[in-house]
């Protein structure tokens with residue numbers, strides 16, 4: 001083929017590939033435009049997860065009728081005029097690409113009335129083909145309707161996920177935007193249902209200071225109540241916002257929000273800095289939760305570093321990293337003594353030897369199980385045949401054929417079990433091992449799982465879209481042994497749970513699993529929604545690091561592992577145990593035999 005210049009329509013579609021990935025990208029671009037236009041209220045309506053319709057209506061300054069067609073052409077923007085403006089961007093948009101990109105891959109209509117005009121005008125665009133300007137009725141502000149996304153690009157359409165998933169992306173996105181501007185009202189509706197409703201807060205017009213009320217509204221009261229406020233400035237930089245108390249750490253990274261000069265970003269440098277600040281107080285894979293704002297002289301940060309503007313480049317990234325890390329670390333250090341009472345076992349101590357009296361596996365009576373749920377019970381429940389083991393003498397010959405993993409000797413740093421078998425030493429990662437045991441049992445019992453009726457049904461408050469996602473997978477939950485009912489759009493009632501699982505703190509188990517299944521960041525190496533559900537259930541229910549186990553409990557776990565398929569890896573693919581042979585020990589100590 002000869003070289004040719006592509007026509008502008010095709011160029012727009014190619015550009016759309018960079019910024020318009022899914023319906024939530026449209027919501028992002030349109031709402032950012034509304035915020036740039038000074039809107040005090042932004043209303044978003046969607047149908048079919050935003051694919052059939054996404055409509056954004058604002059009360060911003062609007063667009064003069066004679067500029068409306070220009071707004072839809074490529075590289076046309078009112079936000080920058082020269083290269084110098086690029087050095088200190090204060091608006092969310094600046095590339096002049098969003099509207100033409102969206103219009104090239106959808107059926108698009110814009111209606112706008114400029115504040116100083118007395119009439120509104122509209123333009124309809126069908127897959128990039130502009131119709132003529134028409135007079136219209138509209139209060140000052142702008143409404144944009146995007147229908148049938150990717151109708152002219154079937155290949156892109158195929159990459160869209162289910163309606164529930166796309167709707168979830170939109171909710172998450174709007175939550176971010178709502179956290180960025182407390183002074184603006186945000187509302188999201190799908191069909192007749194309100195998915196997010198955040199009224200404008202803040203005393204003065206234009207006071208965009210983040211407010212904890214908004215945070216509570218968007219992320220839930222629980223985060224707001226268990227968070228520590230933070231505010232620290234140095235020279236041209238200020239960090240402020242809220243970090244979740246370590247005890248409120250989560251299984252997934254879904255409550256991590258960063259805003260740089262009001263722009264929501266997912267910036268690795270900033271995320272790493274916070275993680276480092278939390279390093280002493282979180283164990284295992286627990287994730288910190290936070291809503292943090294970085295205000296910085298705009299000339300010290302480049303926002304033109306990523307097509308979707310999700311990453312930024314700091315002129316002095318080292319210094320920013322240190323600044324954030326120290327601010328977070330210091331804030332957490334301040335609180336440590338007071339937190340003692342609610343603190344989980346993050347200061348894990350080595351527990352050599354049995355820490356609780358060896359308990360009869362049948363009962364577990366008289367053992368102090370002060371944790372949030374009883375380990376011995378969990379282990380007992382996971383092991384149908386555990387009663388047989390309990391009759392086995394604890395001091396049988398190590399590593400007899402019946403017990404290839406040998407006999408437990410101690411728990412090390414609250415994480416590993418040390419055991420001895422015929423070949424030498426065995427080390428077991430107790431959480432990983434228990435997770436695999438649970439997962440395999442859940443899988444094997446699917447559809448025939450023993451369920452445990454709860455004495456009092458438990459109600460769990462979830463976000464509407466999370467509950468949508470859960471209900472879409474209801475059959476899998478029920479096959480696993482749950483009995484569920486949706487009481488209201490955002491309330492779930494749990495009547496029964498799988499007998500295998502702990503019966504305590506079911507509400508947070510359900511919440512953890514819902515967010516875990518949705519969060520592809522912590523994806524298991526498991527295909528299929530059903531396996532992901534069971535895997536997440538197993539992971540969230542398995543005994544945690546730093547839970548003290550008695551020798552009998554450790555032995556029960558070893559025996560279960562021996563009977564569990566694929567017990568050598570947890571379902572994230574990490575090994576669950578390893579062997580150090582006597583020969584290796586001899587070599588270590590240069591001991592000839």
Ligand SMILES: Nc1ncnc2c1ncn2[C@@H]1O[C@H](COP(=O)(O)OP(=O)(O)OP(=O)(O)O)[C@@H](O)[C@H]1O
Pocket residue numbers: 029033034037058060061062063071072076077078079092093094095096097098099100141142
């Ligand atoms: N809701 C709105 N209210 C007022 N003006 C708007 C609105 N949406 C778009 N505009 C005008 O249309 C122009 C083009 O919008 P578009 O989103 O395509 O580009 P941009 O926001 O300038 O840059 P970017 O591509 O980075 O988003 C904007 O610069 C702005 O002047």
Ligand SMILES: [Mg+2]
Pocket residue numbers: 029032033093094098099
């Ligand atoms: Mg824009």
